[in-house]
Amino acid sequence: MKPTNRTPRVIIIGGGFGGLEAAKRLKNNPVNVTLIDRKNHHTFQPLLYQVATAVLSPGQIASPIRRILRKAKNVEVLLGEVTGLDLENKKVVLQDEETVAFDYLIVAAGARHSYFGHDDWEDDAPGLKTVEDALEIRRRVLLAFELAEREAIQTGKHDPLNFVVIGGGATGVELAGAIAGIAKQALAKDFKAIDTREAKVTLFEGSDRVLGTFDDRLSDHAKRDLEELGVNVRLNSFVTDIRPGEVKVGDEWIDASVVLWATGVAASPVGKMLGAETDKAGRVLVEDDLTLKNTADVFVIGDMAHVEEENGELVPGVAPAAIQMARSAVANILRDLKNENRLPFKYEDKGSMATIGRNKAIFEFGRFKMSGFFAWLAWLVVHIITLIGFRNRLLVLTEWVWAYFTREHTARLITGDAEELQDALRFLSVHHGRGEKPEPRSTSNAESQED
């Protein structure tokens, strides 16, 4: 595109790691930028599982996007939902049919979990991608303990507590480890009618090892660490059906007080609006410079982009990759404006890490591998440093030090209006054979359902 006399407008869709980095890089450059997001806040997703497991509060890992971009005078932030894209006329359509025109478009709308065609499972097995997801998971986990306590007070006994996590990637491993920690330590002294330490946590993974993107030995290490925390790790186990209070693994139905979904990737539906070729997960196939095929001014970055490395491997859907793509897209836009040639995107692996429980982690960077306490310290330092905002860093570090020494999880509010709470309790009662049973949402095997 030729530079014009008018200041070109760049629209960024999404305020995640990719979108935010693009906005920061465009600061003080000769462009006007509009960042559009459905939420008013950027979420630091790597720590979402700590909100879901009551260590941190939402406000400590999420910051208002316009606060972060306060000093970028040429960047405005618009809270809104993209409902359509008019690439021909170079316009983004918003929920109220208003349009915003662009010269360049950077699409960074991220991804959610995929339920592999079973979207009806989502109600019974929520995933973890947003602050709202995390609060819903926290609510279900804490309510399960509350319901068991109530049952024990009223009847002197209670049905066993079974937490099921589906998917042995980083999120699944982190959730399973943290829930085991809650049951074994954080809640143990607070419940008097039940013994929370008897709660079972089971992690189902379809492949033959957890954390499959890591080295074999680190996977084994992580599995042992999980088992030491009391997590029952079941490999080569595919979940074939889910209904309230139960999951089906292979042909076996298993009781589950709470089911959490931590597998599969489905790129944002904004991808479809581009009308481009996508892979099975809905990721958009892009050119070397991350632009949409047959366009020069529409970039797709982050979890939404299907980008292959030279060895044919897919660039992973992680924060550092999204940030690198944002930098590449912005650099090429600025090259355009200076009439320079664009350069192709190249992914640089910065290593990856995952935590297991209270004080263990694994860390891999090329040939360098580490596990245990020092890997956990490295994990802690990296996450504190990359967290956005000095105040958040201070608060999160305070909470971690507190949690480490007291072994307490303090952010244990169950919120939601009273009616919703009652519904949730009723929902959970199904499994405990009490209250009214809701209509089975998944019909297969519904006839054979027994309490």
Added chain:
Amino acid sequence: MKPTNRTPRVIIIGGGFGGLEAAKRLKNNPVNVTLIDRKNHHTFQPLLYQVATAVLSPGQIASPIRRILRKAKNVEVLLGEVTGLDLENKKVVLQDEETVAFDYLIVAAGARHSYFGHDDWEDDAPGLKTVEDALEIRRRVLLAFELAEREAIQTGKHDPLNFVVIGGGATGVELAGAIAGIAKQALAKDFKAIDTREAKVTLFEGSDRVLGTFDDRLSDHAKRDLEELGVNVRLNSFVTDIRPGEVKVGDEWIDASVVLWATGVAASPVGKMLGAETDKAGRVLVEDDLTLKNTADVFVIGDMAHVEEENGELVPGVAPAAIQMARSAVANILRDLKNENRLPFKYEDKGSMATIGRNKAIFEFGRFKMSGFFAWLAWLVVHIITLIGFRNRLLVLTEWVWAYFTREHTARLITGDAEELQDALRFLSVHHGRGEKPEPRSTSNAESQED
């Protein structure tokens, strides 16, 4: 009641200031205690307005009830909803028709706002009693600014922002002052298309002064302080109708981006289940020892109890009163067990205080009156000390120091699922003359409604 060989069971309904104090006082005494609450957390209501105005996070002013009572071995906590009371058979009925038997009952279920027979106003003018209320208010206040910014980006202009607070008591004054602070300082630099400092905040009070329970001169002082913050204080102004985007004051309809309700008291519906005489606000008339008339083992305390001082004045619905009533009820139960005579409840006024904006307050204790910065410091110390939990004290103090020096409000998340958010935006659009108009809920004057 005669003591029996069996350990008597005391049931407490409600985990607010009264219920929690009763449970603490019964700790290590020869009774078994069950505390029942619909929420899993105790809320420090005096600081709720700071959650509503984005200074504090919910987790910093709310603590899990069972965590607070962890060390009280004879106290169990039950999350549940009381749906009925069977006083004859001395049983509390819960939502699943299960019952819990008691020897003594302490009813401390609190109060909500009264809409004076116009409950349909609640959707358009939420009150502030729970964490959920505070989050809803925060959402509406922040969304109003976001919507104006979006309008300004898309069209180059925006409708004026008008925040209306109804009721000039402590909550109303604190909300109005804090919202003015948000508009004038905390948000001013973050919005680029609108000038948040132009937002108007109006406080309507039906009587001839704000903070009517305080001394005349303190009321005047508070009014001046509010006006200095830019709040438009309108006394002798009764709100006669509310509909989306507008309030009617006397005969005049006034535009309102957000309306907040901070007046009126309606005791918990649990009061009605007692089948006793109540006053207009639903407060239960009780005997000298706070028991229900014609019973000796059912106490009603806190905001739910209609208790008169010797001078005929009503004991106010404040935390210190609820705490004193809890102590009186527990002391009389323990006297029963020791075959001693009961003593009547006597209210001791501990003084009262209210904050105005960032660093002013008024404080009154008998003849001692104080206003301005030092009253604010006193307010700060009292609230930090009485807040529950060392960790909360530490975090809240950190946030306050941060907010004081940076003038920022940092807990600015707008949460809620995307659809809800869209609905809220649509709701707010009504006032701005965009989007679809919802059905008017309040029918009077609906015909004459114009955009």
